[in-house]
Amino acid sequence: MVRKQTIVPFLKSYWVSTIGVFLLSQMFFFTSEATGWILNYRDTDGTLFGRILDSTIFTEWFNFYETPQYNLLTVFFGIFFLVPGIISVIRKVFSR
Numbered sequence: 820m821v822r823k824q825t826i827v828p829f830l831k832s833y834w835v836s837t838i839g840v841f842l843l844s845q846m847f848f849f850t851s852e853a854t855g856w857i858l859n860y861r862d863t864d865g866t867l868f869g870r871i872l873d874s875t876i877f878t879e880w881f882n883f884y885e886t887p888q889y890n891l892l893t894v895f896f897g898i899f900f901l902v903p904g905i906i907s908v909i910r911k912v913f914s915r
Contacts, residue, residue, distance in 0.1 A: 844900075
């Protein structure tokens with residue numbers, strides 16, 4: 820028995836939405852730092868979040884933006900949106 824493949828519209832594809840979320844977040848971070856309209860975060864000194872931001876990973880390696888919170892969010896969005904989107908694209912390309 821032959822199965823019918825359902826055709827998903829391009830913009831509703833999983834990989835388009837996940838990579839799109841990552842790119843939109845990066846555009847927001849870039850424009851907010853360029854204009855100076857940075858989100859007002861609470862003081863993170865002495866908290867777990869503050870210790871993560873002050874670690875050498877985010878002060879030396881992943882230093883994309885001047886705002887340390889944006890650096891952490893970029894890594895977070897990269898792990899949870901960009902990586903699954905790229906895996907989905909690779910699956911789609913090689914499944915044909």
